[in-house]
Amino acid sequence: MKKLMIVTSYFPPEIGAASNRIYHLAEGLKNDYEVTVVTPLPNYPTGKIFADYKKKFSLKTEENGITINRLWIYASVSKNKFLRLIAMLSYSFSLIWFFLWHKIPDKVIVQSPPLLVAFTCMFFLRSKGRKLILNVSDLWPSAGLELGALKEGFFYKILKKLEAFNYKKADLILGQSNEILTHVKSVTTKPELFLYRNFPEIETPNLVENKSPKGKIKMVYAGLLGVAQGIHKLCKELDYNVIEFHIYGSGAEEKAIKNLIDSNKDLHLFFHGRVNRDELHKVLLTYDLTIIPLLNRIYGSVPSKIFEYAKLGLPMLYFGGGEGETVIEQNKLGWVAKESDYDDVNSVLRTIRPKDLNLDLKTAIQNTARLQFDFNKQLGALKKTL
Template sequence: MEELLIITNYYPPEKGAAANRMEQLALKLKQNNYSVSVVCPLGNYPEGKLFTAYKGKFSIKENLKGIKVKRLWIYPSVSKNILIRVFSILSFSIGLFFYLLFKKTPHKVVVQSPPLLLSFISVFVLSLKKKKIIVNVSDLWPLAAIELNAMKEDSFSHKFSLFMERYIYKKASVLLGQSNEIIEHIHSIFPEKKCFLYRNFPIQNNSLIEPNEEGQPIKIFYAGLLGVAQGVLELSQKIDWKANNIEFHIYGDGAEKQDINKLILSGKLQNVFFHGMVNREALHEKIKTYDVALVPLKTRIFGSVPSKIFEYSNLGFPILYFGGGEGESLVAENNLGWVAKVGNYSEINSAINLISKLTKSELFEMKKEVLETSKKEFDLDKQMKFLLSENVF
């Protein structure tokens, strides 16, 4: 059985798309007869505090679903202070540098990028050891940072990030891109680089519940990070959910959590319900009777395709997409639901109004169509079979 190592900044029991994506990759490779190990930080995301099981530990070994996991120390933080955030990434990256330098590692290694510093250090050491480096690019950094106004163009941090980005692409044996835009960007720098599209398709989970609540409010939900980039707080305020007889259910954690909760408790947000953070399995159970999934981004980010599109369509949910870019094209071209131009609240209110006029039975028929499309177009086994046939791993 061939060995393969995955290096990632996020891994379950941490929450979020990044952790789910890397676990999914590990499990699928294991299913295809690889002996998979993972190196990651002690669990802390998204709270920015070490989980109880990892407090007081410098490092720990685990076996999760047959995957060998090595967790290294990190100074966890979700602070808005850039220096504290950099120190947090450095704390893990330095430990990882020595771990990779002195520990025996498999010949094939998957490196998750971003964070850029983490992937840069990993690629640097692995290239010295002449490993096969498979870089999985899920977002274009620093380009996304510029678009989100998190970094100033032509600043020192921007120039250094560009250097790291190009180094990573240059030294990678092969690159995986989560979107066609990511591959287009990489080829604009290194035209001959070997790149493959790798979508974050979910493991099949196909079950629908027949509606028995005709006449009840339509339920739209959002689940995920409650950060500035998602803009859930503003969405909650700029849509009249009650007038449309629609309930908006929010699951997650992040910077906007407290403000959302305060507005709900004050009565300023009607028909909006906040449920906090729940794990993925519990979430899938709780949303079974809901009708539509909301996938928003406040700013169109080049290269970004939210993995929620694939996860929710696989669960049979029509999608209300409000984020622009390649994700918008995917939803529209595959008839997965409704799209509204990013930042256009008039358009999303119009879409909400259209949804409000549908019956539960009509929404259930949409669910069945979305599920069938997902089975046909978003098949993880078919995708993995292709990548293996191309000797990516």
């Protein structure tokens, strides 16, 4: 059987879109390839090596027919740019050591960002006989600039050069949005391009009608509580006269959200912490509506939650601008609020009646997901390209 390697900075048991995306890709390819995944010891989003993996320099396991090599990393989610650079460099050095001592297959899929990690792979693995596939999920460093995490200057210019190098050395680029592929074409026309959405491979559940108490909409957010999502600010801006808001997840804003709840006991605002993915899917079915926010519009970003929630039949309020709006509107998955406009979020919520969030709407969303967001159909097309 042919061999294929996937190099990624995120992989289960870590949570988040990147982890889920690569896991499902590896699962989908294992029937056609001997798949090896190379990834750091699990540490995201806490910035600490998970308890089961502490005191290990590296670990090789076989899980569900996939060989997983977990390498050492100096784990950190510090806002200090120097410490974050050290973290990326540490994994890059571990990758170089791994490449030196292991036979690398002829096909390698590299996850980007992080740019520096992707650069390490594209530089050391470039070979006339090897096919390098770059899986681009976000447009760094421009996304960092839009988020305020980066500023224009010498460091930004270096990152732009790394980005261009990665694109030009790739034979095939997988982009999760049309905006990403358009951006790549503006840099280089060398690689073949493939739109690879983050469609989830999950069972579509049986749907039931929910009844909200006192006519209020039960709205939920589930996912990372980071700077990009802006959940803490959202909590402060929502009109709780028409909704109750439930939050699941963990991340940098978790403490601030808990403090807000503790100091505002009268708000219909609830924090439930982090739950595993299977349990979360069951819990989400009890809610009327989910919100998918981005603090600022990020060019190239299409949150993977859109496709996952569609399979669950969960109506959505999208609040992030860009291509995500188009996906919601074209597929009639819910409502859209103007990016960064909290007054408009509340205005849209006031127009949604609990009876609008009925079983017919949820069934229609789920049927759309079956037709338009089919993981196996997309995977089949990708296999032909690989």
